[in-house]
Amino acid sequence: MVRSATTAEFRADLHAWLDVHEAELAPTYRGMGTLDEQIAQMQRVKAILYEADWMRYGWPERVGGLGGAAALRTELGASLAARDLMDPGHFSLVEVLAPTLIDFATPALAAEVVPSLLNGSEMWCQGFSEPETGSDLSSLRCRAVAEGDPSTATQWIINGQKVWTSLAHFSDRCVLLTRTGPPDSKHLGITAFFVDMDTPGITVRPIEMINGVREFAEVFFDDVVVSTDRILGSVNGGWAVAMSILPFExxxxxxxxxxxxxxxxxxxxxxxxxxxxxxxxxxxxxxxxxxxxxxxxxxxxxxxxxxxxxxxxxxxxxxxxxxxxxxxxxxxxxxxxxxxxxxxxxxxxxxxxxxxxxxxxxxxxxxxxxxxxxxxxxxxxxxxx
Amino acid sequence: MDPDESELLTATVRDALAHAAPHASTGSAIDALLAELGWSDMLASAPSEAISIVFSCLGYANAASSALDDALLDALGVDALGVDAARCVVLPARGTDPPARRDGDRLVVDGIATVRAETASEFVVVVDGAAFGLPAASVRVASITGIDPRSELHRVQFSGPLPKRLQELIVERSADWTTVVARAHHALAAEMIGVNRAMLELACEHALSRVQFDRPIATFQAVRHRLAESLVAIEALGAAVDAATEEPSPILAMLAKAIGGRTTRTVAAHCQQVLAGIGFTTDHAFHRYLKRGLVLDELFGTADDLALAIGRTLMSEGSVPTLVEL
CATH class of the missing domain: 1.20.140.10 (Butyryl-CoA Dehydrogenase, subunit A, domain 3)
Structure with a gap:
């Protein structure tokens, strides 16, 4: 495997490898393909790149990565976009969601799930926006309530709605922001959860965008039970989780x-x-x-x-x-x-x-x-x- | 130059220029000040960084000078000092084509020059890959008033037999007009950063102090958004100039100059609107920057000229290169 010393060398090695594997990586459809085809293409390419180690550079070793500067990931994503091998918007969800797990999940959870996101076996989504929460994220209302005393509870119950959740209908997991403080607690009363999308009580309804593509979805939570060890960061510390994404985005x-x-x-x-x-x-x-x-x-x-x-x-x-x-x-x-x-x-x-x-x-x-x-x-x- | 050194140098030059009160100084006085600050040593040791810093400070101070002559002569490899006084470069009056052409064994020159035109020993022109020195006595020089008299530009014309080549003075470099244009684009783009930052500062100060309907106009979103839009344009210009500073190349310099011209139009329009009545007078400093910006956009190709030239190149090559990498 290539061990590139600098970003420029990494870029050169990567392009040389991509040249050789062009046929294998190329989409099988003409033009842009349907959304289903695009997602399948992305997961297939991620699997190949993970197998060849490219998808592991720039990620910490404790989550299946090979270490190195984050810029190496950026180079990879940009090279794939420049070669039209996948939609950069879909691919960049990795860049938004994996660091959140690495920085805020328990080490065991991060080690368990992040490799699945990198190697293309899973898709994740980001449950932030709500019908009445656009630019003003701190006003979100989707509610999580502890079963019993919040400091000792082992389970939380989530009720509410998210909207504009990209690719929710393709996703296995969701990084979800919920209201855990009083209704007017703004950014001080928000908690982030890592939720399995097949948990009973979750309903996903895709939204057709102005271009006819069903990329976004509404996600409804109806008495959804999530275990406490799926909290990202601390209870009422969700704003820090949300803000940590900004530098990557x-x-x-x-x-x-x-x-x-x-x-x-x-x-x-x-x-x-x-x-x-x-x-x-x-x-x-x-x-x-x-x-x-x-x-x-x-x-x-x-x-x-x-x-x-x-x-x-x-x-x-x-x-x-x-x-x-x-x-x-x-x-x-x-x-x-x-x-x-x-x-x-x-x-x-x-x-x-x-x-x-x-x-x-x-x-x-x-x-x-x-x-x-x-x-x-x-x-x-x-x-x- | 590391970031600390470059910051220190910027502060030194900016403060020295502010102290000299450039709006009351002539270009010659600014030249003397730059000489004291060690401008020619800076240019010799780290040309690209020196140009980026000094021109941005000149723009901010609204100072006229002949620093551009030094920058271009350095690019040509021609000594800035002639026989008994400094040399002055003839600049195109319009666009990027050389302001001189050969007509048989004669040379015809029609261009403009900085304040140095008043004292130069020789005027330097580039024709067919060679630099020529025209003795000052043989050149017709007329001062230009124009929209911005304080830029102290001059019209320079010459028609006569081919004069002496300066080629023997050129060390290790050919007298390539492309390098002159690239150097000029870089310097002028840097100067535009300063001009634009000054306009935005003036507009922000005004917005915070001017009260209408019992509140500073800075509290009105319409005003805030104009000022925010100006900062976005200036920061983008700054990044484009930094890229041209790091890697001196004709295309990066040209892009910086083109972005500079566009930025200046955007920032001038927003800031003038925010300054409203007071910005419409010569009592307020804004008009000096507005006028300097218009002159700088014209020199070595306007934003429109350059966008067209760049677009033609992209189309003929069928390629849109990313140019800078991480």
Missing amino acids: RSSCFWQRIAYLYQRLQALTRLSEPTDRNAEIIGNAFLELHALRTRSRSTQHRLAAGATLGAETSIDKVLVAAGEHAVYNAARRLLHNTITLDDTVHGEQWRTEYLYSRSATIYGGTAEIQRNIIARRLLNLGDER
């Missing part, structure tokens, strides 16, 4: 998404007539991506140097949305009738992705929330009235 997940956006802009460039009008649109989209990529790179360098990421990542979030819109707005302007009228797999892919790109200013805290954070925390403009 805003560094490696973004880097993977950025790699995919470059790949799509390249595809668009090859499909478009080389007129000055088109060149100007492509050039401007490229400027957005370069601004985003250089910013994301410096954020990740700070993270690797030990910095704690905070409010300044709202800038990265705004830039990701701008990059996403730049690429797909360019596609809409350059590929006439493709998004609107083309029923081939080619048209289907651009249409689906164009519609999906509209979510960039909404998910993970809206563009407006990010600007509020920037104004208050980075520009020190004080509170809004």
Whole structure:
């Protein structure tokens, strides 16, 4: 097995290996495939990569990893996205969920379950948002009550609803945020659980997105019993769990998404007539991506140097949305009738992705929330009235 | 240069410039100050970092200078000092094409130059891969007032027999116009960071102190979002300039300059709107930055020019390269 000393060497070794195994890794469907096909493809590729060790670099040895810098995982995800081997959004759930288990689950639980996520035998989802909890996560209401005294209880009963839970209907487990304090306890009364999705009382209802794909779901919890050893972090310490995800979401997940956006802009460039009008649109989209990529790179360098990421990542979030819109707005302007009228797999892919790109200013805290954070925390403009 | 050193140098240059009150100083006075700060040594030992730091400070201070001449002569490998005074580089009046062309055995030059045009011994032009020095006496120099008189630019014209080549002065480098353009793009992009940071600071100060309807206008979300949007653009420009500083390359410098032009438009528009009435007057400092930003965007290609050029390259190569890696 290759033991690369630096990220650059790792990248070179990885690409050499991916070149050799291209046929084995490639999707069997044309275009983007159905969601079921995409998920099957991702789990198949993860299994191959885990077997070949690539999926283990950057993860701690106690959860089946081979150690090394987290940047190695980021490189892997970005390389897969750049080669169109899987949807970077689906793949990056690993990056969001595995660190949560590693940092907040009991060591025994983390060692038991994390390898299954890495090797493609399991899918997990993130149960955060609720119907009345969008950008204001701390107002969530899905309730967990201890059976008996909370300090000695061995079981908790969960009741409530989640929404926008990505891939819940494909998932074996869920990292779930619940209300355990008084209703108005905000971020001080939240507890995170690791819940098996086949527990009695859980109902999943997929939601069809604007592009026709059923990626999200509503998840209903009706007297769902969860054992105390499935609490992540401490009781009423769930806000820290939720916040710990932010640095991963805003560094490696973004880097993977950025790699995919470059790949799509390249595809668009090859499909478009080389007129000055088109060149100007492509050039401007490229400027957005370069601004985003250089910013994301410096954020990740700070993270690797030990910095704690905070409010300044709202800038990265705004830039990701701008990059996403730049690429797909360019596609809409350059590929006439493709998004609107083309029923081939080619048209289907651009249409689906164009519609999906509209979510960039909404998910993970809206563009407006990010600007509020920037104004208050980075520009020190004080509170809004 | 490690981060601490670079931070220290930034603070030193910024404070020295602030102390010199550039809005009341001439470009020549700023040049003298830069000389005292050891600008030519910095440029010789770590050109890319020195340019990034010094130009960003110049932009922030709204200072005119001839630092660009030194940066470009260094890129050309031509000594900044001529026979009895400094050399001055002729810059394109528009776009990135060289401002000089050969017409048989004659040379025709029409471009612009920094404040150094007033005192230069020689004007340097690049034609067909060689640098030529035009004796100052043979060159027509006229000062430009324009929208930003304080940028102290000059129109420079020459038409005459091919003058002496400076090639023998060039050490280890060819007089490659591409390296001049790349250096200029990097320096101007860095200068735009400073210009934009200054505009945003002025707008934030105003938003916090200006009271309307019994509250500072900084409490209005519409105002806050404009200022936030400005910071996003500036931070992205900063990252693009850092990438160009770390790895000097024509494409990274050009991208930084193009992003700089776009950023300047965004930030100027938002900040001017927030500053409203007072920003519309010459009593407030904002107008100086707005005008400097407009001039900097024009030099060596506007954001539009560069976006088009980059787009053409991507389309002809059929490739969208990621350029920077982790």
